[in-house]
Amino acid sequence: MERPVTEADLAFEHVPETDQSFENALAKARDGDRLDVDDAIELLTTGTDSDGIDRRRKERVLEAADRRRAEQVGEEVTFIANLNNNVTTACNVGCLFCNFKDAAHTFESETEIETAGFTKTPAESREIVADAVERGIYEVTSVSGLHPAFALDEEHREILEAHPNPKEVNYKPPAVYDTSPGTYTDQISAMGVDGVHVHSMTPEEAYHARRGTDWSYEEVYRRLQEAGLDTVPGTAAEILVEEVREVICPGKISTEGWLEAMEAAANVGLGMTATIMYGHVENEAHRALHLKRIRDLQDRTGNITEFVPLSFIHQNTPLFEHDVVSGGASIDEDELLIAVSRLFLDNIDHIQASWVKYGDEQGLKMLSCGADDYMGTILSEEITKRAGGGFGEFRSFEDYVEMIASIGRVPVERSTDYEKRRVIDPDDPPFGPRLGPKADGTPLLTRTEREERAVPADD
């Protein structure tokens, strides 16, 4: 088990104190001036001159962000027809905010323990994606645990097999396990059914895909790109400040490592998203520093299409179970984080509202706090569900059109890179995806609807 978190670990060097005033920071935001870290802290706290959130000030921040959203991207709200396909939950990194993972030894053939998790072979992944493509999706997002048997490709497997101490590099051969995930390149090429867009390989996974070698991240991402990788999800970012990572994910790549991997992905020409996972032990100074690191990265690369705030889901996580935190972010904090992301990240066009994290009602509200993208259909979800979140695993195009039209905005289906966009007329049902290789406008069905249709009606 991990070393317990002590109070000393939470006595942070970075605290929300500034020489700036709330009013000055807000004036800069309204004028479209580039904000600095102190400005962001003032806006996120609604002023460090008093404790707690000042509701009237909060409304002014949200209003400024909503106006900026309207100027920058207009009234369209985008979403994507996509599938989430997590390959394996086996992971020994031990992040304290995560309940998606299952200890890798529970997957071994020899063990008496029955694992609560799953591993898919490349063939199984392919079948799941093929089925979803048939239904009309055109993006597969795939993020997974760091299974010890995973290797980048055959060459990487040979290097790992020849390692004098495989344990040191977190490697065990596939034969040890009931099911092998194969290699990353096999999984990527298996998922690339009919030209579906493959969005996969977070910096943490890329780290795993080069362990025990001297390969650069460029080399890793180049090989993955050859296998069919299209874009990279910028998760594993969590909070890009070391003193926070030391508490919530001491086994994970560092801030520097994350930035290095993302830059490498950009260098080989891959598009990417970026995230923040907030609402646990960090304070507003950490959130502001994180935003600065993302904006700097985007200044260097220009490859980030969207920023995705992920509000910490606390219920079943070690951080909550060990009383390190008493819950997640408040609604005020969620709204301010979306708004300040819009105002601070002047070089990233799209801010995503995650219905997985916020639910429909609050997710919709976020679209008037600075967000303009409403995620995707995903069809299946494991990370938030296992952490105790309860907002489900699927949204249909009908759900999307109804929700977006209800707030007077324009529903638009988009491709991962936002290049392909199709405006949907709310008065012209039925609603289904049209941008996919097999998408002909037929509505995506829920699992239950599909099962009902599969059973021949007995009249």
Ligand SMILES: C[S@@+](CC[C@H](N)C(=O)[O-])C[C@H]1O[C@@H](n2cnc3c(N)ncnc32)[C@H](O)[C@@H]1O
């Ligand atoms: C579960 S990991 C899977 C991919 C890979 N293992 C990694 O860490 O990048 C993907 C992301 O899910 C997010 N996540 C995990 N647990 C969460 C929780 N309890 N609440 C909110 N987000 C969470 C984290 O931001 C994490 O980086």
Ligand SMILES: Nc1c(NC[C@H](O)[C@H](O)[C@H](O)CO)[nH]c(=O)[nH]c1=O
């Ligand atoms: N916000 C969450 C996402 N967002 C990813 C999108 O669905 C999509 O893959 C991206 O916009 C690239 O096109 N995915 C999750 O699984 N969970 C979230 O909370």
Ligand SMILES: N[C@@H](Cc1ccc(O)cc1)C(=O)O
């Ligand atoms: N799957 C991740 C989130 C995610 C994945 C890909 C992205 O591009 C963005 C966010 C989660 O549920 O937390």
Ligand code: SF4
């Ligand atoms: S967040 Fe990713 S790396 Fe960390 S324990 Fe969960 S699955 Fe593993």
